[in-house]
Amino acid sequence: MIRVSVRVACRGVGAAVAGDRGLDQRGHGESDRATSYERNDYIADVVAFHRHLGVGPVPVLGHSLGG
Numbered sequence: 001m002i003r004v005s006v007r008v009a010c011r012g013v014g015a016a017v018a019g020d021r022g023l024d025q026r027g028h029g030e031s032d033r034a035t036s037y038e039r040n041d042y043i044a045d046v047v048a049f050h051r052h053l054g055v056g057p058v059p060v061l062g063h064s065l066g067g
Contacts, residue, residue: 023049 024031026045034041050058 023046026034026041027037046060
């Protein structure tokens with residue numbers, strides 16, 4: 001099976017929205033395997049990424065993880 005990170009698969013959308021910045025879902029794409037995959041972990045990932053960028057308020061687009 002060919003695996004492609006979301007960042008790579010959505011490069012055109014990402015470039016239009018965020019330039020060269022992208023965030024893979026934990027444990028997927030180019031991200032390392034995580035010890036936990038709880039909802040709060042995903043939220044913490046996005047918060048940490050946002051703080052790392054040092055930008056103000058931004059729109060956030062999400063989707064269902066299923067279940």
